[in-house]
Amino acid sequence: MSPERIGSFRITSLSFSRSILRRMKKENWKVEQSRFNLNGDGHGEAVYHIETSHGTFSFIAVSQDLEEHERSDRVISEKWDITFALCEGELSEEKIEHLKQELPKQEAGRGTVQDLVWSRANRSSRIFDYILKALTKERQPDPDSLAEVGYILRTTAFYGNGKFGLAPFEKMMEDHPFEGAFRAQMFAAFMLRQFSFDMVEHMARSRNPDAPPLDSRLKRYLGIGNATGLGMVPFLIFHPKLIHQWVYLRELALARSKVEEITLMKVDSLLEWLRPAIDYFTHYPVKETGIFESGDTIAEELRTIERELVLLKEELPFREGRQWVPFIESLLPGLSAETQEVLNSLMIEIYPEKNEELENYTVVSEEMELDPAMKIGQLLALIKYQYEWCFQYDFAKRDEKHFFWYRSIEKEEPRIAVRGEEPGDEHEMRMNIAELVQKVTVLLEEWNREDKVAKFIFRYPEFKGVIRRVQSLENHDYAEIHGNLLQKDMIPIYLMRCKLSFFGGERFDPKSNRWVRITLFQGAPLVEDVENDEPVEWMFPKLPALEEEA
Known part of the structure; x- marks a missing residue:
């Protein structure tokens, strides 16, 4: 669980984008475009009707005019080319008007419990314009030019789980079509990919009625882009049981395969x-x-x-x-x-026959329980067994505590700053598990091994959280990132890549050690492929040669 190792993870058949398309195919979901109210410049709204085995859903995309200087992947952005949502049920006219008003605001907007996912995306200006010009001239774009980017639209965040008034995660449990970790978000990304093709083809036909559709082989090659920054990193620290479960399922699948x-x-x-x-x-x-x-x-x-x-x-x-x-x-x-x-x-x-059933176990209870009756000796033994990695760091050294993490007020997003040089360390987030474990261990060593944890916490209440964490994560071998996230030479994108691999991210393109661009669904089947019983498995996309037969 070192940052370097988990920062080498890649897409697998258990990745959430892969599993949601298998469910879509298995349950014979149907997708229809029910509204496409875009002008010739691609501005307006589009709605898609999704019929699943357990109910109806709607996907809506709202596209607005954006100046080039307003187009940014940064979390502080306030405008995007496209905002979109995945919702339960049919969308009434009143609901569509509400979303047209609120979706473009994103963090400043308000959703309802009908909304499962909100997100936003920008055009990849170079590729979008290139494809549009090619189709308008009644020809297909050059595949080699598309390979440089790999997508038409690029997302920067997916919101759900009650944020902005959206539906809580608990709503998508048991027999819900989007039951499972991040499946609703990944399906929203899949639908955005479909919208990106429909939008660019519509704009081309607006300029030239004889413009051809984008070749299906090129569509399959193109995915959805995503830009991810520091905001993703704390998730791996604050959701240790979930991270353990995902890595455990991956390791279990690998072990099952290797013993065959x-x-x-x-x-x-x-x-x-x-x-x-x-x-x-x-x-x-x-x-x-x-x-x-x-x-x-x-x-x-x-x-x-x-x-x-x-x-x-x-x-x-x-x-x-x-x-x-x-x-x-x-x-x-x-x-x-x-x-x-x-x-x-x-x-x-x-070995799909051995492993694909594991996709049903991506959600676990994340409750952390304190055991006040545990003896100090037992707690120290647990720390020695499961947290030995924490003691490789000397936090008396300045470089080991070079950074601190905090949450910005304006965007409520995690950021890092240099300790002693930038303000805000009084609002430091508890990101350094290793240091906390070291501190509590030093104090525990001075206590009688037969004393109870409750007595220690009464004396040192500030360590209640880390003790509860250690106790709760017993036998969770993959719960903790074995690294120091305050270190001067820390590379945060290792942790981002780990989580993105579980989404099904590929083509990891670091723009610095603090943010990375990826593709989702690059090489994946199209909506019509899934509905026509074409294979839904993909991993490493091959650039199509258009002179070949389709």
């Missing part, structure tokens, strides 16, 4: 997934920054795996059954952490 017997069918399946991955990283459009491994390195290491698999295939069938474990372990010394995680994703992928 190697067969010719599964070797071929792994090769079928590996070859697109090699192509993807060979042409990886993300500039090298030194934060993440380069595409060239990953591609070369994947070729090594491919060669070893071809050799393995020649040995089959084995006289006695042989698991994947020794074969994979023989590869690991020659692979970077990033390539290891690509291989892990592929191993999970080739």
Whole structure:
């Protein structure tokens, strides 16, 4: 659970964007455009009707005119090209008018319990305008030009769980179509992708009635962009049981796959997934920054795996059954952490029959309970067993407490500042679990091992929270990030990437060590593909060649 390792995670078949499309296909959801009131410049509103096995939902997008200088991914922005919502039920005219007024305000707006998700997005000006011009001239855009960005629209936040008056998360439990972690948000992103295609095609036809639709192969290649900053990081600290569950499910799926017997069918399946991955990283459009491994390195290491698999295939069938474990372990010394995680994703992928049922367990109770009757000796033993990693840091050193985290008043978003140089440390968020554990351990060591925790907390009430955390996370091996988030050389985007991988993010493009751009649903099927029973599995998209047959 080091930041560097979890910062190498990638999309898997258990990622939330993947699981929601499987549900959509399995339950035969239907999507229809029920309103498309956009002018020739793409401004206005569009509504989509979604029929699921357990009710009707609506997706609405409101598009407004925006000057180029107003277009920004920063959280302090107050205007966006498009704001959108996923809502329960049909939208009345009154509700549509309410959303047209409130959605563009985002944080300053007010929703209702009918609204499950609110979000906003901006156009990728270069790609949007390029596609529009190409279609207007009755031709398809060049795939190589699209590969530079990979999306038409880019989101900056997804809101739900009661914020701005939206529906609470508890509303989406049990048999709800969007039951599960972040499935509603990911479906909203999927619908935004569909809207992006409909919008650019509409604008092209407004300029030239003979403009063709965007080629379906290009649509599948294009995803939705997302820009993520520091606001995502505290989630991993403040939701330890949830993080444990997600990582545990991922590790369980990987373990299930690796103990399976190697067969010719599964070797071929792994090769079928590996070859697109090699192509993807060979042409990886993300500039090298030194934060993440380069595409060239990953591609070369994947070729090594491919060669070893071809050799393995020649040995089959084995006289006695042989698991994947020794074969994979023989590869690991020659692979970077990033390539290891690509291989892990592929191993999970080739055993859907073993792993896909795990997608039903992404939500857990996050209650933290204090055990006041626990003895001091038991608590110290628990800390020694589960929190040994905390004691590698010397917080007397200035560089170990270089930063502090706080929440801005104007946007209620987490930020970091340099301690002693910038104001606000009196409002510091409790982000440094390692330091808190160290402090409470020093005090606990002075107490009688037979004393009860209740007695200690009565004397030191300020440590009630960290003690409750330690007790509650017993046997939660993946709950804590094993790192110091105040350290001078901290790289926050490692934690962002970890969470984004569970969403199904790919193409991690760091713009600094504090924010990253990704794509969602790049390579994913279209709405009509899901409805027409086309395969819904994707991972590493291949750039289409339009001269080939569709």
